[in-house]
Amino acid sequence: MMLKNAPYKFTEFDSMNIQYGNRDSLINKYDSKTGDYQYLNNRDSLVKKHVHLNQKDLLYLHRKAADLGFWDFPANEIGDSLRNGAKPLRYIIEFKYKRKNKRVVFDANFDGDPRLVDANQNLIKEITQVIETEEANQKK
Numbered sequence: 001m002m003l004k005n006a007p008y009k010f011t012e013f014d015s016m017n018i019q020y021g022n023r024d025s026l027i028n029k030y031d032s033k034t035g036d037y038q039y040l041n042n043r044d045s046l047v048k049k050h051v052h053l054n055q056k057d058l059l060y061l062h063r064k065a066a067d068l069g070f071w072d073f074p075a076n077e078i079g080d081s082l083r084n085g086a087k088p089l090r091y092i093i094e095f096k097y098k099r100k101n102k103r104v105v106f107d108a109n110f111d112g113d114p115r116l117v118d119a120n121q122n123l124i125k126e127i128t129q130v131i132e133t134e135e136a137n138q139k140k
Contacts, residue, residue, distance in 0.1 A: 008071055010062045012098040018127050020091040023107075030131050032058060033096075037131065051135045064126045065095060068119040071102055077120065079109035091124055 015033035019026040027046065028039040035052040053061075065071070070093075079088055088109035095102050106120045 008062075008066075008095065008097050008100060008102060010059055012100075013058060013062055014096040014098060016058065016061060016093075016095050016127075018091065018093050018124070020089055020124075022087050023090045026090060026092065030127075037135065049135065051131060051138060053130065053134055057130050057134060061127060061130060062095070065123060068123050070095070070104070070119075070123060073102075073104045073106075073116065073120065074112075075104060077104065077106045077110040077112055077116070079107035079111055091120070093123065093127070 015031065017029070017031040017033075019029045021027045021040075030037045030051070032053050035050045036048070037051040038046060038048045041047050088107050091104075091106045091108070093104050093106070104120070106124075110117055110120070
């Protein structure tokens with residue numbers, strides 16, 4: 001019932017993308033519209049691939065975003081530029097629809113409501129797991 005009245009409907013879904021990395025270089029990226037996926041591997045080499053998410057995967061991510069309250073997240077959840085001498089990771093998550101878009105900038109050291117931080121972290125985890133699972137499936 002709640003999904004029917006949601007401001008963002010899957011029937012109007014266009015694409016989803018995520019970018020993350022240091023603030024000055026968000027080198028890790030995925031765009032569901034093009035399937036372009038790039039990331040730094042554990043040897044600091046840039047890997048570029050084409051990973052296509054199917055409708056089932058995108059619907060799952062749309063519903064997960066709705067369950068976690070993504071549509072109500074503030075657009076800017078920015079933390080301090082340095083914490084303990086290290087630069088925190090920055091994430092930019094965007095869901096695009098025919099008539100609306102929702103974009104959230106989230107820093108790993110954001111010092112807001114712990115429930116909001118947890119919801120952001122859970123959504124990031126879900127998105128990355130779906131992409132990595134599909135990437136592994138495409139290798140087979």
